[in-house]
Amino acid sequence: MNSVVASTSPSRLARLSDYAWRHPKQVLLVMLILPVLWLGVVYLGSLATLLIQSFFSIDEFSGLIKHEWTLKTYQELFVPANLDIILRTLAMAALVTMASAILAFPIAYYAARYAKGVWKALFYIGIMLPLWSSYLVKIYAWKLILAREGILNWLFTSLHLDGLLNVYLALPVVGGSSLSVSYTGTFLVFVYVWLPFMILPLQAALERVPSSLLEASADLGASAWQTLRYVLLPLALPGLIAGSIFTFSLTLGDYIIPQIIGSSRLFIGQAVYMQQGTAGNIPLAAAFSVVPIVIMGIYLWLAKRAGAFNAL
Amino acid sequence: MHSKAPWGLKIAAGLGLAFLHLPILLIFVYAFTTEEKSYQWPPPGFTLKWFGVAWERSDVWEALALSLKVASISTLIALVLGTLCAAAVSRTRFFGRETISLLVILPIALPGIITGIALRSAFNLADIPFSFWTIVLGHATFCIVVVYNNAVARFRRLSGSLIEASMDLGANSFQTFRYVILPNIATALLAGGMLAFALSFDEVIVTTFTAGQQSTLPIWMLEELVRPRQRPVTNVVAVLVVLMTVLPIIAAYYLTRDGEHSAGQGK
Numbered sequence: 001m002n003s004v005v006a007s008t009s010p011s012r013l014a015r016l017s018d019y020a021w022r023h024p025k026q027v028l029l030v031m032l033i034l035p036v037l038w039l040g041v042v043y044l045g046s047l048a049t050l051l052i053q054s055f056f057s058i059d060e061f062s063g064l065i066k067h068e069w070t071l072k073t074y075q076e077l078f079v080p081a082n083l084d085i086i087l088r089t090l091a092m093a094a095l096v097t098m099a100s101a102i103l104a105f106p107i108a109y110y111a112a113r114y115a116k117g118v119w120k121a122l123f124y125i126g127i128m129l130p131l132w133s134s135y136l137v138k139i140y141a142w143k144l145i146l147a148r149e150g151i152l153n154w155l156f157t158s159l160h161l162d163g164l165l166n167v168y169l170a171l172p173v174v175g176g177s178s179l180s181v182s183y184t185g186t187f188l189v190f191v192y193v194w195l196p197f198m199i200l201p202l203q204a205a206l207e208r209v210p211s212s213l214l215e216a217s218a219d220l221g222a223s224a225w226q227t228l229r230y231v232l233l234p235l236a237l238p239g240l241i242a243g244s245i246f247t248f249s250l251t252l253g254d255y256i257i258p259q260i261i262g263s264s265r266l267f268i269g270q271a272v273y274m275q276q277g278t279a280g281n282i283p284l285a286a287a288f289s290v291v292p293i294v295i296m297g298i299y300l301w302l303a304k305r306a307g308a309f310n311a312l
Numbered sequence: 313m314h315s316k317a318p319w320g321l322k323i324a325a326g327l328g329l330a331f332l333h334l335p336i337l338l339i340f341v342y343a344f345t346t347e348e349k350s351y352q353w354p355p356p357g358f359t360l361k362w363f364g365v366a367w368e369r370s371d372v373w374e375a376l377a378l379s380l381k382v383a384s385i386s387t388l389i390a391l392v393l394g395t396l397c398a399a400a401v402s403r404t405r406f407f408g409r410e411t412i413s414l415l416v417i418l419p420i421a422l423p424g425i426i427t428g429i430a431l432r433s434a435f436n437l438a439d440i441p442f443s444f445w446t447i448v449l450g451h452a453t454f455c456i457v458v459v460y461n462n463a464v465a466r467f468r469r470l471s472g473s474l475i476e477a478s479m480d481l482g483a484n485s486f487q488t489f490r491y492v493i494l495p496n497i498a499t500a501l502l503a504g505g506m507l508a509f510a511l512s513f514d515e516v517i518v519t520t521f522t523a524g525q526q527s528t529l530p531i532w533m534l535e536e537l538v539r540p541r542q543r544p545v546t547n548v549v550a551v552l553v554v555l556m557t558v559l560p561i562i563a564a565y566y567l568t569r570d571g572e573h574s575a576g577q578g579k
Contacts, residue, residue: 017484024404031400032412035393035456039415043427043453046434050426053433103331106324114317123329125565130332132507132561134514136533137550141335143537144342147351151338154353195332224318253423256517260537269425276429286433289426296421 054286065283073283077291082271086291089268092183093251096190097198097244103191104198104243109232111199112206127203131196139260142189146180146261153179176263186262193257194250198243205239206232241303248299252292268292336554343547351543366548372532379529382444383512386451390508391501393452394459402467419454427454428521435522442524450522451515455508462504462568466497503564510557529553 020027056065057072076082111123130138145152156165169175169182176182209232217227233240255269266274268291275285317325343362345355366372397416401409419427431450440446470493478488516530523531529549536546 013486014484017486020485021479028400028404028406031396035397035416036412038393039419039453039456042434042449043419043430044415046430047422047426049434049437050430103328106321107328110317110321110325114321121565125562126329126333128561128565129558130336132510132514133336133557134530134533134550134553136514136516136530136537137339137553138335140533140537140546140550141339144338144351144353145335149350149352151353192331192335195328249421249423253425254517255425256534269423272425272429276432282433285429289423289429292423293426 050286051290053282054290056283058281058283063280073287074290076284077287082288085266085268085271088265089252090295092187092190092267093248095187096194096251097247099187099191100195100198100247101202101240101244103195104202105236108199108203108239109206112203112209113211127196127199131200135193136256138193139189139257142185142192142261143180146178146185146188148178148180180261181263183263186258189257189261190251190254194247197246197250201242201246202236202239205236205242209235237306241306245296245299245303249292249296252295339547339550339554343544343551345544345547348544362544362548366545366552369545371527372529372545372549375527375529375532378444378526379513382447382451382528383509385448386455386512387505387508389448389452390455390459391505394456394504394508395463395497395501397456398460398463398467402464403472416457416460420457424454424515424517425521428518431518432521442522444526446522446524447519447526447528450518451512454515454518455512458508458511459501459504462500462507463497466500470496499567503567506560506564506567510560514553514557 053065054073055069055071056067057070058064059066077086107123107127111120111127115123144150147153153162153165156162165179168184169178174182174184176184179185179188213231213235214227217231218224222230253269255267255273258267259270268288272285272288275281275288279285341355342351344358344360345352346357346359346361347355394416397412400406401412428450431446431453435442435446474492474496475488478492479485483491514530516528516534519528519531520534527535533546533549533553536542540546
């Protein structure tokens with residue numbers, strides 16, 4: 001192993017190399033010190049300073065942060081207005097996740113089972129491109145689509161379905177004065193932007209389902225629907241859960257989409273943004289940002305209990 | 313079972329893909345519209361004028377230059393840190409190994425707004441003024457995971473016996489790294505680097521918190537989205553951004569695909 005040592009005058013580099021070979025622990029330390037310093041100190045450190053501030057409170061009169069330990073800021077989260085924000089965000093995240101799963105399944109299944117050769121590559125790129133193309137450009141595209149003078153209204157009018165659209169917009173919760181300022185608009189954009197995050201893990205899970213199982217199910221007399229329900233879906237569940245972790249968590253924390261397309265009612269991300277910005281209430285902003293962390297923690301714990309990670 | 317896809321599945325998959333792609337293609341049409349005050353569809357006419365107008369805009373160029381600079385430096389930092397982490401995690405088992413993988417993934421697993429606001433409050437506490445470097449700091453933090461993921465996957469495929477053979481043949485650690493490890497992981501690093509670049513080039517949420525007065529291209533776009541002033545110029549910039557991200561993604565795909573034939577697979 002250490003044949004280099006045998007050479008007559010080992011260079012400094014060679015000696016260093018030998019030292020490294022004999023001391024793998026030190027090498028590991030050298031390799032890890034930079035990344036750990038960066039992530040552990042800079043990143044976790046900032047995260048900790050943020051979380052600590054959620055246990056402070058703001059002085060109502062001076063507007064300054066009182067550096068005393070208190071749970072007062074957390075209590076503020078349960079004020080009806082703030083609770084509404086949290087519940088609204090949760091409901092949106094759940095709906096977006098379900099819609100993404102439904103839309104993603106056929107694409108993922110086709111790509112995993114039927115696409116071959118060139119089509120496989122095309123499907124892969126067809127999913128990767130929207131995943132990686134600019135987040136803002138995607139939102140912008142929907143601003144164009146949902147605008148009052150935009151393509152969607154034009155389409156409805158040309159098909160003489162504008163009456164139907166107006167009826168829909170008149171509905172209480174999902175409607176609004178136009179699609180671009182309604183929850184429906186926000187929902188559509190969320191689904192559009194996060195859909196690839198659902199497709200990829202789902203496709204990976206479906207690719208691992210052996211086709212012999214599906215054949216066996218058909219041989220035993222199951223209809224295509226029963227095979228889907230009792231064979232395919234349970235086996236694809238880990239992928240579905242993995243994808244839902246993305247769509248759920250991304251929706252929980254987003255503040256740009258509801259700000260650009262949607263009604264003026266706030267989501268968690270917007271609340272955090274406003275509290276730390278215009279309102280200058282860092283403790284409340286910090287407490288608000290703990291909400292998605294806690295929710296995702298519970299979500300991950302449930303997913304783990306459901307065995308989603310073992311199967312992956 | 314039938315080897316041909318049922319029609320319903322084909323149609324649903326096709327519609328799904330159309331849903332993913334048509335909105336982006338729509339922007340390409342809008343970049344040529346003669347209408348400048350609204351998002352009118354169908355466009356009343358087509359013109360190439362806005363490409364010229366966008367070309368003349370110094371604020372767009374400055375934002376683009378800043379974005380490219382930030383993305384290059386963040387990618388470089390992420391490449392070094394991500395590769396080191398990946399090498400350590402995949403080549404040895406040590407106490408806290410799982411923690412390290414979690415640590416790397418955390419900046420991207422937590423919502424961007426949390427990363428952003430955490431960094432911002434830390435900068436404030438430490439009295440660090442917002443600058444080019446605060447943007448880079450934020451970007452590099454969440455770019456590490458992309459490089460790490462690519463590198464870890466490749467290191468796993470890279471057989472340990474290759475490295476042992478190199479050592480047995482008298483190469484020292486540095487030679488082994490230079491002539492055996494690096495050629496084998498190069499394409500994975502290139503792919504990871506390109507994805508990290510694309511990620512940084514496009515990032516807006518963390519950047520809104522870590523940038524001072526400077527605006528990167530996404531920040532410029534965001535301002536236009538919130539308060540549209542220059543619709544035609546925004547359309548052109550959006551098209552350029554799409555084109556600039558498409559190329560590295562396709563390149564990264566081909567690089568990692570070829571990498572499946574990396575040496576020492578039969579581990």
